[in-house]
Amino acid sequence: MQQATIKDLKAKRRALWRQRFMENWRVFMHNPLGRIGISLLIMFGLMAVCSYIPPMIDPMYHPMTGVDPKVVSSVGPSWQHWLGTDFMGRDIFSQLLAGARVAFLVGVSAAFMSVVLGTAVGMTAGYMGRFTDTALMRLADMIMVLPTLLVVLMLAALFGQLSIWMIVLMIALFRWPGVSRIIRAQTLSLKQRPFIDAARVSGASHLRIIFRHIMPNVLPLAFLYMTFRVTSAIVIEAGLAFLGFGDPGTVSWGMMLQWVWKTGHMFQAPYWLLPPGICISLITLSFYMLGRAMDEVLDPRLRDETQAG
Amino acid sequence: MSQSRENKTILQLERVSRFYRTRGNVFRGGGRLVVALNEINLSLRAGEIFGLVGESGSGKTTCGRLIVRLEEADQGCITLNGEDITHLKGKKLRDYRRQVQMVFQDPYQSLNPQVTIADSVAEPLITNKVGSPLDHMERVLKVLNTAGLSPAEDYVYRFPHQLSGGQRQRVAIARAIILEPSLLVADEPTSMLDASYSAQIFEILQGVRDKMGATIMFITHSMASARYLCDRIGVIYRGHLVEQGPAEQVINAPRHPYTKALIDATPKFGRAAEVPTYGTLLAAERPATTSAGCPFFRRCALAERLLCAGTYPPWHQVGPGQVALCHLLEDAAPAVNSG
Ligand SMILES: Nc1ncnc2c1ncn2[C@@H]1O[C@H](COP(=O)(O)OP(=O)(O)OP(=O)(O)O)[C@@H](O)[C@H]1O
Ligand code: SF4
Ligand SMILES: [Mg+2]
Numbered sequence: 001m002q003q004a005t006i007k008d009l010k011a012k013r014r015a016l017w018r019q020r021f022m023e024n025w026r027v028f029m030h031n032p033l034g035r036i037g038i039s040l041l042i043m044f045g046l047m048a049v050c051s052y053i054p055p056m057i058d059p060m061y062h063p064m065t066g067v068d069p070k071v072v073s074s075v076g077p078s079w080q081h082w083l084g085t086d087f088m089g090r091d092i093f094s095q096l097l098a099g100a101r102v103a104f105l106v107g108v109s110a111a112f113m114s115v116v117l118g119t120a121v122g123m124t125a126g127y128m129g130r131f132t133d134t135a136l137m138r139l140a141d142m143i144m145v146l147p148t149l150l151v152v153l154m155l156a157a158l159f160g161q162l163s164i165w166m167i168v169l170m171i172a173l174f175r176w177p178g179v180s181r182i183i184r185a186q187t188l189s190l191k192q193r194p195f196i197d198a199a200r201v202s203g204a205s206h207l208r209i210i211f212r213h214i215m216p217n218v219l220p221l222a223f224l225y226m227t228f229r230v231t232s233a234i235v236i237e238a239g240l241a242f243l244g245f246g247d248p249g250t251v252s253w254g255m256m257l258q259w260v261w262k263t264g265h266m267f268q269a270p271y272w273l274l275p276p277g278i279c280i281s282l283i284t285l286s287f288y289m290l291g292r293a294m295d296e297v298l299d300p301r302l303r304d305e306t307q308a309g
Numbered sequence: 310m311s312q313s314r315e316n317k318t319i320l321q322l323e324r325v326s327r328f329y330r331t332r333g334n335v336f337r338g339g340g341r342l343v344v345a346l347n348e349i350n351l352s353l354r355a356g357e358i359f360g361l362v363g364e365s366g367s368g369k370t371t372c373g374r375l376i377v378r379l380e381e382a383d384q385g386c387i388t389l390n391g392e393d394i395t396h397l398k399g400k401k402l403r404d405y406r407r408q409v410q411m412v413f414q415d416p417y418q419s420l421n422p423q424v425t426i427a428d429s430v431a432e433p434l435i436t437n438k439v440g441s442p443l444d445h446m447e448r449v450l451k452v453l454n455t456a457g458l459s460p461a462e463d464y465v466y467r468f469p470h471q472l473s474g475g476q477r478q479r480v481a482i483a484r485a486i487i488l489e490p491s492l493l494v495a496d497e498p499t500s501m502l503d504a505s506y507s508a509q510i511f512e513i514l515q516g517v518r519d520k521m522g523a524t525i526m527f528i529t530h531s532m533a534s535a536r537y538l539c540d541r542i543g544v545i546y547r548g549h550l551v552e553q554g555p556a557e558q559v560i561n562a563p564r565h566p567y568t569k570a571l572i573d574a575t576p577k578f579g580r581a582a583e584v585p586t587y588g589t590l591l592a593a594e595r596p597a598t599t600s601a602g603c604p605f606f607r608r609c610a611l612a613e614r615l616l617c618a619g620t621y622p623p624w625h626q627v628g629p630g631q632v633a634l635c636h637l638l639e640d641a642a643p644a645v646n647s648g
Contacts, residue, residue: 005462006443006446008462009446009462009465009466012462012463012465012466013425013427013466015466016425016466016467016468020468193418194413194414194415194418194419195418195419195420195421195422197374197379197413197419198411198413198419198420198481198484199421199432200379201377201379201406201410201411201485202406202410202432202433202436202484203403203406203407203432203433203436203437204432204436205436208436212424213421213424216421216423216424217421217422217423
């Protein structure tokens with residue numbers, strides 16, 4: 001083939017993907033939920049990134065170990081401490097920034113793991129059918145009926161303090177069944193579609209059919225579920241931390257709430273209580289809005305395809 | 310037509326049957342047996358276009374799916390070039406599929422919506438590990454041009470929903486012929502398309518036969534398109550093959566009552582469509598007393614109750630290369646070989 005043709009084709013390919021992205025982006029941004037969700041998430045993202053700055057300005061702004069020597073008990077907002085300090089003189093604002101980092105870390109990694117696991121299990125069960133399907137789905141049922149927070153609490157009580165990564169892993173391990181059910185249902189219906197037969201006639205192996213033909217069709221759905229999983233992961237982590245079973249080495253918003261409560265500042269220090277509370281609500285809300293807007297992006301296309309048939 | 314071509318048999322179906330068991334209730338049972346194909350005998354000659362004609366639900370698609378081995382026959386034997394392929398598995402099945410490809414009925418469903426045209430068409434090359442990626446693109450472009458999508462460069466990087474139905478069917482044909490198969494099963498490739506597209510698709514299929522030397526099994530419910538495209542025709546009714554022969558003969562001198570009914574149902578230009586030429590189709594189905602008799606008994610206007618309801622009709626040789634399955638052809642010589 002000529003060099004010019006190849007270049008031309010490559011340009012066409014780039015154009016195709018760009019066009020696909022722009023189309024989806026337009027639908028997404030058309031939705032007010034999408035716009036609000038994205039703006040809030042960008043704000044939280046900036047907070048997470050900026051969390052590295054205060055400790056660099058002055059070690060006393062370190063969210064965990066930095067103590068203002070002039071402060072002996074919790075004080076309200078000032079120029080020195082924009083949101084005040086906690087009971088031992090640590091800066092609440094820098095704790096809040098660090099909390100954003102932890103929320104993203106916990107939320108996104110737990111959600112990612114549970115969605116990867118759920119998608120893999122769902123596709124396998126749906127495609128293989130028979131015994132594999134039954135076995136995997138019974139397992140999913142068993143895990144699904146367990147109340148995640150309660151079980152993790154019990155485990156934490158058994159094994160002492162859990163590290164943040166253990167918590168992430170637990171959440172992932174307990175939250176995949178919901179995803180796998182959805183993906184399985186989708187796989188079952190995809191499996192019946194003629195393009196799977198066409199792929200088989202083309203000589204595609206089972207693995208190729210799963211990864212090349214079924215996966216691209218379930219990924220958007222999996223991605224959608226990931227946003228909802230992020231929400232639940234953040235809430236579970238906050239709950240654990242508030243109840244005193246969080247990782248003592250990290251400053252999460254749930255942890256901050258626990259400190260407020262344990263030191264008896266619930267009703268004395270609104271500057272301390274409100275920011276983490278509001279942040280938890282807002283970040284879960286924004287992931288939820290993101291998901292709803294994405295739903296809108298996916299839905300018309302799914303509808304399009306079924307109509308075409 | 311191509312009677313002068315070599316008459317080597319490429320594909321042979323011998324007494325091939327396929328049953329579906331409809332699902333019963335929870336307590337096991339109630340499952341009914343649907344006979345989709347009943348002891349079909351067929352042989353396709355190298356380089357011909359063979360038309361399999363029948364109404365909806367007669368088992369045409371099932372027959373095609375058995376041939377490309379998307380399904381397995383419950384009884385009987387299918388051979389390609391003398392090799393038994395009825396129960397092939399694994400690597401041998403994959404090798405077999407290099408030679409036998411299929412174009413599906415619904416072009417809106419037979420292409421993966423999330424896969425680009427380039428990747429869809431190149432798939433057989435990838436799964437069979439033929440050539441390098443650059444090679445693939447070259448062959449994809451060439452075969453798309455052959456299938457009438459030109460300039461092919463404009464189509465390769467699109468998703469199926471960005472093409473019309475006719476264009477999608479061309480893509481499906483391109484994918485089916487990229488490995489230059491010796492046998493192509495085309496399952497009603499135009500039934501979902503506008504009439505104007507049909508003629509173009511037919512032309513492409515003819516080209517595939519003429520230029521690649523492929524044998525084509527063309528499945529259709531329309532006598533008109535079978536007449537246009539096919540060298541030989543087989544007529545199938547509810548899983549039973551009832552007549553087979555050269556296209557011209559079967560259409561101009563049909564012998565089986567069902568074939569006649571099909572031709573009556575074909576719209577004709579310049580003729581009052583309401584007056585049937587043969588009138589072999591009963592307006593109302595008659596109740597069948599047994600299941601042993603002629604498959605067409607319930608709708609046949611010519612049926613003789615005693616004979617047709619009770620015994621399965623024999624094959625009769627009714628013309629050169631033409632056979633039909635009916636009691637009322639006693640004048641003609643009984644056929645020795647129905648295939
Ligand atoms: N998977 C299946 N399960 C049960 N019955 C089936 C199945 N596939 C086909 N059948 C039955 O087998 C018979 C033949 O079906 P087939 O699809 O081969 O017909 P067809 O001639 O292709 O019809 P059409 O022109 O509508 O495509 C029908 O009665 C159908 O109901
Ligand atoms: S055998 Fe009898 S019922 Fe069957 S097609 Fe011939 S005439 Fe009709
Ligand atoms: Mg069909």
